[in-house]
Amino acid sequence: MTRLSLTNPSSSSIDEQIRFEKRRRNQAYKALDYILARVSYFDFFSSNAFTLALYSKYFTQLYTKKIVTSEYLLLPFFYCESNVSTFLEKYTLSESFLKILENKTIISKPTWRNPLSFFDTSEKQIKGIRFNPKIEYSLEVNQLFEKAAENAMTRFKTPVITSEILFITLMEERKTKASKMIEELVGDDTEWQMLRYRLIKRLHNQESSIRSEVPKNQHYFTYLLKTELKESEFEKMLETETLVKGTSIFRNQLISEIVKVDIFELLCQEVRLSIQISNKRTYSS
Numbered sequence: 001m002t003r004l005s006l007t008n009p010s011s012s013s014i015d016e017q018i019r020f021e022k023r024r025r026n027q028a029y030k031a032l033d034y035i036l037a038r039v040s041y042f043d044f045f046s047s048n049a050f051t052l053a054l055y056s057k058y059f060t061q062l063y064t065k066k067i068v069t070s071e072y073l074l075l076p077f078f079y080c081e082s083n084v085s086t087f088l089e090k091y092t093l094s095e096s097f098l099k100i101l102e103n104k105t106i107i108s109k110p111t112w113r114n115p116l117s118f119f120d121t122s123e124k125q126i127k128g129i130r131f132n133p134k135i136e137y138s139l140e141v142n143q144l145f146e147k148a149a150e151n152a153m154t155r156f157k158t159p160v161i162t163s164e165i166l167f168i169t170l171m172e173e174r175k176t177k178a179s180k181m182i183e184e185l186v187g188d189d190t191e192w193q194m195l196r197y198r199l200i201k202r203l204h205n206q207e208s209s210i211r212s213e214v215p216k217n218q219h220y221f222t223y224l225l226k227t228e229l230k231e232s233e234f235e236k237m238l239e240t241e242t243l244v245k246g247t248s249i250f251r252n253q254l255i256s257e258i259v260k261v262d263i264f265e266l267l268c269q270e271v272r273l274s275i276q277i278s279n280k281r282t283y284s285s
Contacts, residue, residue, distance in 0.1 A: 041149040046162045048082040048231045053145075053166075055080055057135045067138045070178035074170055082163035083231045087198055091185050140176060144169055156203050160226050164199045171196055209238050214247055221251040 042050065055076035060068045077084050078091075137145070145161075148169040152161045170178045171192070186192045214222050225247055226234050237243045 041145045041161060044149060044152070044159055044161050044227070046160055046227055046231055046234075047229060048080070048163045049161055049166050052076045052080055052082060052163060056137075056141075058131065060135050061132050066132075066134070067136055068141050069138050070140055070144060070170065070173075070176040071181060073141055073144065074178040074181060077163070077167060081230070081232065083202060083235070084163045084167045084199065087195060144173060144176070147173065156200075156207065158203075158207055159223050162203070163231060164203050168196060168199055206234075206238065209243065213241070213244055215244075218244075218247050218251065221254065222247045224254070225250045 042053070045053065053073070056068050056073040059075045060066075060072045063072065065072070078088055144166075148161050148166050151169055152158050152165050156165060158165075170176065171182050173179050174183075183192060186195055210219065210222055222243065228250075229237075237246050
């Protein structure tokens with residue numbers, strides 16, 4: 001296999017320089033696609049959405065459960081920072097919110113008002129009890145994640161699963177406990193529709209800004225950037241009209257790091273690892 005040199009060609013002809021730059025860019029993009037290969041819906045979560053999914057496991061352990069069900073996926077929305085939390089503030093201040101949650105808690109009422117005081121996330125501990133890595137998502141929650149991914153691509157035309165998309169999916173899957181809790185919390189269908197509309201409107205505004213401001217060939221890097229930033233930080237870039245500049249800086253930094261990677265050595269390592277794994281397989285006669 002012939003390796004592509006990333007040093008400048010000796011010839012100074014313009015045509016050769018153009019060919020070299022095209023080849024260099026193509027190699028960098030292929031390496032980027034390979035290294036950043038997405039294999040699960042978690043790879044497409046925004047930073048805040050990923051935190052919400054993680055904290056659902058913390059809440060599950062706080063309730064001494066072993067499997068994350070939809071109501072435990074819902075609870076972090078009321079306590080973790082995200083684009084959705086601003087829309088939920090008026091509900092979290094109501095007595096009905098506390099009553100709905102107190103029906104499911106094993107913690108005394110005074111401490112329940114701030115359950116995150118139990119968490120020391122730097123040590124991954126809850127009230128002195130180390131976080132249990134064996135806690136898994138239920139089939140119901142995995143189906144919600146898959147539906148959120150489908151909603152992101154087909155309805156909202158974005159590869160990034162944000163907190164808004166995750167919450168809208170919880171709202172619309174009416175048979176889940178989480179959806180029923182949201183219905184009980186908002187009170188009536190009109191309020192439910194208004195909450196859903198506000199979330200969809202924010203998503204629409206974000207995507208409109210990306211499509212109108214960022215060149216089409218840069219969208220890939222904008223969405224990568226969106227998964228790396230907090231949602232509030234991304235919103236700030238939209239408000240200050242710095243998204244194009246931020247995307248360009250992020251792209252240049254990312255490409256400069258990618259071209260340092262020996263993709264051929266990486267491929268060789270993965271091939272060797274695959275051979276080692278396959279040699280350990282046993283087959284029935």
